[in-house]
Amino acid sequence: xxxxxxxxxxxxxxxxxxxxxxxxxxxxxxxxxxxxxxxxxxxxxxxxxxxxxxxxxxxxxxxxxxxxxxxxxxxxxxxxxxxxxxxxxxxxxxxxxxxxxxxxxxxxxxxxxxxxxxxxxxxxxxxxxxxxxxxxxxxxxxxxxxxxxxxxxxxxxxxxxxxxxxxxxxxxxxxxxxxxxxxx
Numbered sequence: 017x018x019x020x021x022x023x024x025x026x027x028x029x030x031x032x033x034x035x036x037x038x039x040x041x042x043x044x045x046x047x048x049x050x051x052x053x054x055x056x057x058x059x060x061x062x063x064x065x066x067x068x069x070x071x072x073x074x075x076x077x078x079x080x081x082x083x084x085x086x087x088x089x090x091x092x093x094x095x096x097x098x099x100x101x102x103x104x105x106x107x108x109x110x111x112x113x114x115x116x117x118x119x120x121x122x123x124x125x126x127x128x129x130x131x132x133x134x135x136x137x138x139x140x141x142x143x144x145x146x147x148x149x150x151x152x153x154x155x156x157x158x159x160x161x162x163x164x165x166x167x168x169x170x171x172x173x174x175x176x177x178x179x180x181x182x183x184x185x186x187x188x189x190x191x192x193x194x195x196x197x198x199x200x
Contacts, residue, residue, distance in 0.1 A: 058090025
């Protein structure tokens with residue numbers, strides 16, 4: 017019951033719809049994430065938001081916003097993202113790339129009993145967590161989105177120093193991307 021309740025509150029894998037009166041478009045946004053299990057790459061976590069915009073003339077455009085969380089030892093990724101759709105590569109032109117270095121320090125504590133049977137918390141050390149965060153944005157051509165609609169496999173590829181990073185969206189995420197394409 018708890019898993020169902022928590023899972024239903026998540027903002028990933030849902031398509032949100034808004035009317036943007038400033039640009040006179042209807043916006044559809046899908047966000048999903050991916051946790052990497054391959055420790056040979058610097059990638060720890062990946063999030064992608066795909067925004068579909070439909071203007072008053074029914075012209076459609078797609079934009080992707082990728083966030084890559086790297087370990088501190090990872091190299092800066094090349095300024096390109098490649099969609100691999102059924103073994104066909106579609107290089108994306110990055111329109112914007114940002115990076116930041118995130119550092120978190122936490123105290124390691126231990127409870128110690130005193131002579132009067134009370135306990136006190138004592139700092140026994142510190143843990144440091146360093147990571148690099150990279151944000152990409154790019155337009156996805158309609159031709160690539162139409163291929164995704166009928167694709168068996170979809171991967172997103174990045175290159176970072178000696179590492180080749182491949183993200184494979186889960187089946188549920190791929191299903192939602194297809195739903196996003198079909199929404200009017």
